[in-house]
Amino acid sequence: QIVLTQSPALMSASPGEKVTMTCSASSSVSYMYWYQQKPRSSPKPWIYLTSNLASGVPARFSGSGSGTSYSLTISSMEAEDAATYYCQQWSSNPPITFGSGTKLEIK
Amino acid sequence: QVQLQQSGAELVRPGTSVKMSCKAAGYTFTNYWIGWVKQRPGHGLEWIGDIYPGGGYTNYNEKFKGKATLTADTSSSTAYMQLSSLTSEDSAIYYCARRYDGNYGFAYWGQGTLVTVSA
Numbered sequence: 001q002i003v004l005t006q007s008p009a010l011m012s013a014s015p016g017e018k019v020t021m022t023c024s025a026s027s028s029v030s031y032m033y034w035y036q037q038k039p040r041s042s043p044k045p046w047i048y049l050t051s052n053l054a055s056g057v058p059a060r061f062s063g064s065g066s067g068t069s070y071s072l073t074i075s076s077m078e079a080e081d082a083a084t085y086y087c088q089q090w091s092s093n094p095p096i097t098f099g100s101g102t103k104l105e106i107k
Numbered sequence: 108q109v110q111l112q113q114s115g116a117e118l119v120r121p122g123t124s125v126k127m128s129c130k131a132a133g134y135t136f137t138n139y140w141i142g143w144v145k146q147r148p149g150h151g152l153e154w155i156g157d158i159y160p161g162g163g164y165t166n167y168n169e170k171f172k173g174k175a176t177l178t179a180d181t182s183s184s185t186a187y188m189q190l191s192s193l194t195s196e197d198s199a200i201y202y203c204a205r206r207y208d209g210n211y212g213f214a215y216w217g218q219g220t221l222v223t224v225s226a
Contacts (some may be wrong), residue, residue, distance in 0.1 A: 012151065033212035035152075042202055042216040043144075049210055088154055090211035095166055096142070096154040 002027050002091050004099035006017035011107040019074040021102040023065075032070040033088040034063060037101075043086065047072060082106045109133040111141075111203050118223045119223035120192055126189040127220045136184035137161035140206040142213060143177065147199040148156030157206070158186060193224045196223050 003026040013019045023032060031050050035043035045054040047063035050070065060075045064082040074081055112126040129141065142157035156167035160179035167175065174197075176189045190197055201220045204213035 024132040031210070035213075042219055043204075043213075044216070045207075045212060045214050048207060048214075054214070088152075088212065096157075096168075096211065098144075098152040098154065100151045 002089060002097055004024060004030060004087050004097055006087060006099035006102045008087075008102060009100070013074075013077040013106045014107040015077055015079060017077045017107075019077050019081075019104065021072050021085060022103070023072075023099050024069045025068045025070070025089060027091070028067045029089040029091055031064065032065060033090075034072050035086045035088065036083045037086065039081045046085070048072070053104070059107045077106065080105050109205065111205060111215055111218045113161045113201075113203060113217040113220045116223070118219040118225065119210070121194055121224055121226055123193055123220055124189055124191040125193060126187055127201060127222070129186040129188075131186065131205065134205075136179075137181055139208065140185045141163045142204050143175065144202045144204060144213075145190050146202065146219075150199075155188070155201075159177045160184075160186065173174065190222070193222075195224050198222060 006026045007022050021066045034047035037043040053062045062073045064107045065071055084103045086099045109134045112130045117125050118137050119125045137160050140157045140159050143155040144155040154168050155171045155175050156177055158165045158177040159199050179186045203217040205215040207214040
């Protein structure tokens with residue numbers, strides 16, 4: 001199965017700071033998806049097909065990557081962005097796997 | 108708007124089974140795959156499998172074959188997941204989620220069902 005490794009596992013950023021987190025796949029994948037989850041809430045779709053923002057996601061977020069290396073970037077950190085972010089891929093078997101998450105905290 | 112309403116929390120005994128539901132609204136139930144995802148504290152998200160209600164087609168994560176059974180009732184727009192031979196390892200929050208149209212991400216999520224396995 002394709003393993004997704006997210007790094008860092010934990011990070012903190014100050015308001016206004018640029019944030020980048022990565023998702024590395026053990027084999028090449030076609031697209032990456034990202035979800036945001038806050039405590040006691042369901043995951044929310046955040047980025048789909050590598051670089052498309054889900055409905056309602058602020059424009060300070062962006063996604064990029066290809067092959068085995070993908071990233072999620074926040075151009076200017078805001079307090080509401082503090083959350084855990086998970087990446088997800090689809091391949092043939094098993095079809096869907098998730099990364100272990102990057103927990104982003106506000107300084 | 109699209110909504111996925113999941114059934115309430117369950118407290119179940121080891122060795123028994125549990126069946127949870129996910130009622131869909133706001134879209135044509137038979138046209139979209141619904142997936143199920145497990146989340147345990149400290150274990151992130153784990154895909155269990157998914158079902159296409161329009162034809163009853165299913166895909167399972169190999170790890171959950173024999174553990175999870177996915178079904179769907181088109182008359183009530185409800186997807187179900189049954190978990191069998193429960194152990195403490197099955198204590199978790201279980202989410203249903205509907206895929207995007209035409210790709211493999213999950214566009215809508217239910218609120219989750221907490222399953223606690225305890226004697």
